[in-house]
Amino acid sequence: MTVVLDIESLDLEGRGVAHREGKVIFVTGALPGERIEAQPGRSKKNYELASMVRVLTPSSQRVEPACPHFGTCGGCAIQHLSPAAQVAVKQRVLEDALEHIGRVTDYTVLPPLHGPNWHYRYRARLSTRFVRKKGGVLVGFREKRGAYVADMQECRVLPKQVSDLLMPLRELLGGLSTPDRLPQIELAMGDDLIVLNLRHMEALTDEDKRKLAEFGAARGVSWWLQPKGPDSVHPLQAEDAEKLAYSMPEFGLRMAFKPTDFTQVNHQLNRTMVSRALRLLQVESHHRVADMFCGLGNFSLPLATQAAYVLGVEGSETLTRRAQEAAQANGLAEKAEFMPCNLFEIDAEWLRARGHFDRMLIDPPREGAEALVTALSALAPAERPKRIVYVSCNPATLARDTAIMTEQGGYRLLAAGVMNMFPHTAHVESIAVFE
Known part of the structure; x- marks a missing residue:
């Protein structure tokens, strides 16, 4: 049985907030000012989760999400709200x-x-997972609900040159010796360099390293490797060790950093x-x-x-x-x-x-x-x-x-x-x- 809800606000996860029979109801995809039809879901003592069936009265600030993966991918929560309204x-x-x-x-x-508003994300942690029925390795953000990796062909918040690497990366990782033992790639991008830090649970073979190096040379990527914790991170090629940096021209500064250091996204x-x-x-x-x-x-x-x-x-x-x-x-x-x-x-x-x-x-x-x-x-x-x-x-x-x-x-x-x-x-x- 569906219910009609009036959405009052957004919570800190970007979900629409409504009230019904003394309970707060959170609805993914709903916007403030909207009247919606929703399907009640999990219920707790003080709140409920609901899924949106359809929008009855849309917000004037509702827009068509630019990314084809919005709604499945968990990287963004409010692409359906205009950028000016997001800030408000x-x-x-x-x-x-x-x-x-x-x-x-x-x-x-x-x-x-x-x-x-787009292509701004110079830091990201991309999950990788070998999924045989998907034909190989998936590379991307996790899905909104659950631990699965979203089946992404592009990403509108990553820099365009990084988004364009998603499909080639799937093919590359699928061709390495242990594609099921590569849990994540951490992106760290500087002014002049794209670093991809590959977490690998098994030692890479010489052939694996050769494939990574060839990919990096062809695509303008510096590979770093992380066999264990953050202290184990090192460049595949030693000459890349000091190249990652961002600048602050107003102050005449160059800030060098390592791929695992905290920097602003x-x-x-x-x-x-x-x-x-x-x-x-x-x-x-x-x-x-x-x-x-x-x-x-x-x-x-x-x-x-x-x-x-x-x-x-x-x-x-x-x-x-x-x-x-x-x-x-x-x-x-x-x-x-x-x-x-x-x-x-x-x-x-x-x-x-x-x-x-x-x-x-x-x-x-x-x-x-x-x-x-x-x-x-x-x-x-x-x-x-x-x-x-x-x-x-x-x-x-x-x-x-x-x-x-x-x-x-x-x-x-x-x-x-x-x-x-x-x-x-x-x-x-x-x-x-x-x-």
């Missing part, structure tokens, strides 16, 4: 989180940051994001600046071109070592220093021991920065950075940390806005500035 929905999610979790409403809404939007963050921080030439969760120095090195001193702190010793090497390579070693530290366990005394900072940038993972902002709030007012920019990939933890900073730390949220780092997905990236 994400802004609403951010504002709701700041109001209901962060308990703040009096701030300026920053204009959203946009990048390319969307290189073009990353440049815009760094520029906005530095403008919001209002860094002056005499300032001491801290970059918390600094990674490879994506913000630290641009900051070092403007400030007197930058300290980058990151949990990974590998990344801080890489950041220090980048500072050296870019002539900033005297102004930028990096140290490894678990920022989820710090306190006010640890912060105080680092000395006073005029400005701070915080760019945490999804878990947020609760220990850090709690430690900041425990400092005396004169000890705290006057201005903080917080870059977030999770509006809920940003809002939680905002409440700590405003209610305990004497900070005021000046402005916040979204950045469409992942078009056609429900991921909400945002930036906020506190004083």
